[in-house]
Amino acid sequence: xxxxxxxxxxxxxxxxxxxxxxxxxxxxxxxxxxxxxxxxxxxxxxxxxxxxxxxxxxxxxxxxxxxxxxxxxxxxxxxxxxxxxxxxxxxxxxxxxxxxxxxxxxxxxxxxxxxxxxxxxxxxxxxxxxxxxxxxxxxxxxxxxxxxxxxxxxxxxxxxxxxxxxxxxxxxxxxxxxxxxxxxxxxxxxxxxxxxxxxxxxxxxxxxxxxxxxxxxxxxxxxxxxxxxxxxxxxxxxxxxxxxxxxxxxxxxxxx
Amino acid sequence: xxxxxxxxxxxxxxxxxxxxxxxxxxxxxxxxxxxxxxxxxxxxxxxxxxxxxxxxxxxxxxxxxxxxxxxxxxxxxxxxxxxxxxxxxxxxxxxxxxxxxxxxxxxxxxxxxxxxxxxxxxxxxxxxxxxxxxxxxxxxxxxxxxxxxxxxxxxxxxxxxxxxxxxxxxxxxxxxxxxxxxxxxxxxxxxxxxxxxxxxxxxxxxxxxxxxxxxxxxxxxxxxxxxxxxxxxxxxxxxxxxxxxxxxxxxxxxxxxxxxxxxxxxxxxxxxxxxxxxxxxxxxxxxxxxxxxxxxxxxxxxxxxxxxxxxxxxxxxxxxxxxxxxxxxxxxxxxxxxxxxxxxxxxxxxxxxxxxxxxxxxxxxxxxxxxxxxxxxxx
Numbered sequence: 001x002x003x004x005x006x007x008x009x010x011x012x013x014x015x016x017x018x019x020x021x022x023x024x025x026x027x028x029x030x031x032x033x034x035x036x037x038x039x040x041x042x043x044x045x046x047x048x049x050x051x052x053x054x055x056x057x058x059x060x061x062x063x064x065x066x067x068x069x070x071x072x073x074x075x076x077x078x079x080x081x082x083x084x085x086x087x088x089x090x091x092x093x094x095x096x097x098x099x100x101x102x103x104x105x106x107x108x109x110x111x112x113x114x115x116x117x118x119x120x121x122x123x124x125x126x127x128x129x130x131x132x133x134x135x136x137x138x139x140x141x142x143x144x145x146x147x148x149x150x151x152x153x154x155x156x157x158x159x160x161x162x163x164x165x166x167x168x169x170x171x172x173x174x175x176x177x178x179x180x181x182x183x184x185x186x187x188x189x190x191x192x193x194x195x196x197x198x199x200x201x202x203x204x205x206x207x208x209x210x211x212x213x214x215x216x217x218x219x220x221x222x223x224x225x226x227x228x229x230x231x232x233x234x235x236x237x238x239x240x241x242x243x244x245x246x247x248x249x250x251x252x253x254x255x256x
Numbered sequence: 257x258x259x260x261x262x263x264x265x266x267x268x269x270x271x272x273x274x275x276x277x278x279x280x281x282x283x284x285x286x287x288x289x290x291x292x293x294x295x296x297x298x299x300x301x302x303x304x305x306x307x308x309x310x311x312x313x314x315x316x317x318x319x320x321x322x323x324x325x326x327x328x329x330x331x332x333x334x335x336x337x338x339x340x341x342x343x344x345x346x347x348x349x350x351x352x353x354x355x356x357x358x359x360x361x362x363x364x365x366x367x368x369x370x371x372x373x374x375x376x377x378x379x380x381x382x383x384x385x386x387x388x389x390x391x392x393x394x395x396x397x398x399x400x401x402x403x404x405x406x407x408x409x410x411x412x413x414x415x416x417x418x419x420x421x422x423x424x425x426x427x428x429x430x431x432x433x434x435x436x437x438x439x440x441x442x443x444x445x446x447x448x449x450x451x452x453x454x455x456x457x458x459x460x461x462x463x464x465x466x467x468x469x470x471x472x473x474x475x476x477x478x479x480x481x482x483x484x485x486x487x488x489x490x491x492x493x494x495x496x497x498x499x500x501x502x503x504x505x506x507x508x509x510x511x512x513x514x515x516x517x518x519x520x521x522x523x524x525x526x527x528x529x530x531x532x533x534x535x536x537x538x539x540x541x542x543x544x545x546x547x548x549x550x551x552x553x554x555x556x557x558x559x560x561x562x563x564x565x566x567x568x569x570x571x572x573x574x575x576x577x578x579x580x581x582x583x584x585x586x587x588x589x590x591x592x593x594x595x596x597x598x599x600x601x602x603x604x605x606x607x608x609x610x611x612x613x614x615x616x617x618x619x620x621x622x623x624x625x626x627x628x629x630x631x632x633x634x635x
Contacts, residue, residue, distance in 0.1 A: 078463035
């Protein structure tokens with residue numbers, strides 16, 4: 001069996017008296033496509049916010065490749081290898097598409113270049129900039145935005161903005177890529193396109209992908225395993241066919 | 257070298273203009289043709305440009321509103337000016353001035369880091385208040401020093417460097433400041449800084465070290481403000497602490513805003529014009545008309561701002577925009593998607609941010625009741 005990339009143990013958070021998420025145990029294996037689904041307000045994005053360091057969990061721990069990252073800051077967690085996209089898109093709007101990806105490449109060890117080297121324009125500055133642009137173009141090619149690279153990111157259509165967010169997250173070369181509703185607001189063609197992109201990313205970059213999605217076709221077509229949340233607790237876990245047909249899950253979605 | 261094929265000369269036009277101006281005016285000054293009043297105007301313009309360029313790093317590129325720039329300048333003027341005063345009889349004026357730049361700039365940079373620390377927690381209006389308070393505190397401290405140390409209310413005596421060449425030194429400082437600022441902004445670090453301005457939450461999630469960059473920008477900006485302070489001290493016989501009150505900080509901010517946020521060349525032009533206007537008004541409107549100085553100054557500023565921003569004048573602006581006229585002359589319109597490659601303009605900072613964006617308080621980062629994330633998050 002392949003090794004576990006992300007493991008959460010009894011993870012939970014409460015805001016005052018509200019237990020937003022409790023007793024969450026996840027085990028995501030290498031190169032897995034893992035789905036996190038649930039009705040509105042179930043706590044899915046809160047889980048993302050915990051494992052990317054936006055919130056500090058009040059109970060439990062989580063591990064990336066066996067290393068405890070609980071309570072670390074957002075930057076530190078990103079450096080360790082968890083990258084994310086946002087549900088309400090957060091791009092660098094005043095920058096061109098390629099610059100957005102270049103910011104993602106900022107911390108890669110192969111593109112190290114100190115501030116002094118940049119200010120004095122030492123040779124390494126030019127070498128790094130050139131290499132960074134090459135890499136950024138390569139990443140943009142995967143999500144199909146290479147031709148848009150000189151446009152301002154705020155001028156892109158919605159679907160492309162989502163892809164650009166994925167590209168920026170991918171540029172930080174994560175071990176675990178967290179996608180928050182990547183297909184929201186996309187038409188069926190774009191969704192199908194996105195599914196193939198997500199698969200390609202997983203295969204070419206060897207990343208594990210955790211995604212939140214409401215589009216059940218997308219989830220069941222893509223994910224190897226899912227967890228269904230409702231009111232912060234786990235309703236069902238397992239393969240999409242099994243978990244989505246669980247009577248508890250159907251009850252949570254349809255009522256009854 | 258391969259990279260040189262893609263150098264865009266418009267990036268360097270400001271260096272060329274200032275360097276040529278320095279050489280020509282310096283030569284005129286040595287020949288004894290340049291009138292003293294112009295030498296003084298040039299000194300003041302160079303100081304204003306240094307201040308505007310350094311402040312535009314914080315306001316235009318980092319996106320934080322700082323109202324205490326005169327405070328950093330005050331630190332440089334007093335401590336650097338004192339260094340020049342003490343060292344000048346021993347090692348000569350010019351070496352003493354260089355020592356003054358280093359001492360004044362470094363101490364101002366230390367203050368910049370100290371004021372940058374709260375900047376990590378505060379945003380927008382709140383940071384503006386903290387920096388405003390800092391500026392007021394600094395000049396009040398020097399105001400209350402004893403006569404022997406920093407002169408107190410009487411002002412601190414300084415060495416007046418010969419005005420035949422002080423403006424040349426000042427313009428060289430401008431070039432240095434410009435080089436450091438532009439090279440930093442047009443690098444991966446500059447991208448990181450502008451990413452913090454555009455979306456701090458996303459910048460953090462992308463692994464940008466926000467703490468490091470905020471402190472670095474505050475320190476570099478304060479360093480050059482301190483150097484400008486030393487220049488100011490050397491262009492007068494005394495330093496008066498009252499000069500560095502919030503009015504002066506606002507004046508620098510006006511230069512940056514008029515020039516366009518995140519637009520270095522704009523800041524340079526605005527700084528030069530405003531300083532020129534200010535000094536000219538002071539010399540033209542004398543005697544009974546002196547009361548009109550501030551009024552005319554303010555009226556001109558209001559007209560410029562209205563001209564630049566009024567929606568009603570949009571058609572007029574576009575018709576007479578230099579860029580558009582040039583494009584028409586060349587008979588090609590600028591279209592980013594059709595341009596040759598990103599190589600040429602990868603380091604362009606594309607838009608000017610609006611003042612209300614700078615002032616708005618973005619989402620607080622660690623609040624668990626963040627409506628943007630906690631509320632809408634699971635829709």
